[in-house]
Amino acid sequence: MIELTLRHAFADLDLDLAFKSGARTLALFGNSGAGKTSVLNAIAGLLAPQSGRVAIDGELLLDTTRGVCVPTAQRRIGYVFQDGRLFPHLSVRHNLLYGATVRDAAHGVDFATIVDLLELGALLERRPHTLSGGERQRVAVGRALLSKPRALLLDEPLTGLHAESRLQVLDYLRRLKQELRVFTVLVTHHADEVGALADEVVRLSAGRIVRQVPITEFIARRAAFAERAPPVG
Numbered sequence: 001m002i003e004l005t006l007r008h009a010f011a012d013l014d015l016d017l018a019f020k021s022g023a024r025t026l027a028l029f030g031n032s033g034a035g036k037t038s039v040l041n042a043i044a045g046l047l048a049p050q051s052g053r054v055a056i057d058g059e060l061l062l063d064t065t066r067g068v069c070v071p072t073a074q075r076r077i078g079y080v081f082q083d084g085r086l087f088p089h090l091s092v093r094h095n096l097l098y099g100a101t102v103r104d105a106a107h108g109v110d111f112a113t114i115v116d117l118l119e120l121g122a123l124l125e126r127r128p129h130t131l132s133g134g135e136r137q138r139v140a141v142g143r144a145l146l147s148k149p150r151a152l153l154l155d156e157p158l159t160g161l162h163a164e165s166r167l168q169v170l171d172y173l174r175r176l177k178q179e180l181r182v183f184t185v186l187v188t189h190h191a192d193e194v195g196a197l198a199d200e201v202v203r204l205s206a207g208r209i210v211r212q213v214p215i216t217e218f219i220a221r222r223a224a225f226a227e228r229a230p231p232v233g
């Protein structure tokens with residue numbers, strides 16, 4: 001369960017939103033500039049909002065009214081960026097182990113499981129620059145999961161991949177969702193990714209929430225939801 005309230009005025013955008021969700025995979029969906037990445041950043045502790053509250057499974061990560069702001073490194077958040085951001089000087093194995101060594105191994109998945117689920121075995125000794133975009137994203141997802149995160153944040157994880165890799169990585173993400181049950185927030189502006197992965201959808205527009213619906217409603221009314229959702233209120 002995530003509970004999030006966020007107010008922050010950027011020069012060009014006022015973020016003002018609140019949602020609660022018990023979904024296992026929650027999609028933040030909306031046009032460019034809607035504020036999706038800023039929400040992820042607030043969850044991860046990379047944005048210190050002017051006011052806000054973030055709690056995941058009852059654990060308070062941020063509460064500006066009570067002066068609570070858990071440091072990023074202690075939030076147990078796995079963040080996968082659009083461009084992967086692997087360590088270029090480390091092999092795939094050591095990129096993955098970097099995630100694993102940050103946390104103890106008392107809970108969550110182990111190295112072998114992740115290598116197996118993401119089919120990384122043949123890539124372990126390679127350096128990131130020798131991998132395809134899709135392979136790099138698989139490693140980035142694996143590294144994030146090995147940090148035993150309380151939440152996995154995926155920011156446009158498939159953008160920039162060519163069509164075939166995109167479908168392949170989408171399949172891996174689907175498999176991980178079934179096997180690992182990690183709470184995930186997916187940011188995308190692609191409705192097909194939402195349909196394939198999410199259980200619930202929050203649609204953002206210009207820093208506000210315009211809809212929050214279960215995935216069944218999103219799929220049934222996808223065109224209207226995506227293109228003509230009027231602002232609430």
Ligand SMILES: Nc1ncnc2c1ncn2[C@@H]1O[C@H](COP(=O)(O)OP(=O)(O)OP(=O)(O)O)[C@@H](O)[C@H]1O
Pocket residue numbers: 010011012013030031032033034035036037038039189
């Ligand atoms: N660090 C920042 N400094 C100033 N303004 C910012 C900053 N981060 C975000 N913004 C403002 O917030 C807006 C939304 O940014 P954000 O990255 O959250 O949107 P997004 O929905 O993820 O967009 P995209 O899909 O293009 O990644 C930006 O267009 C900008 O106006």
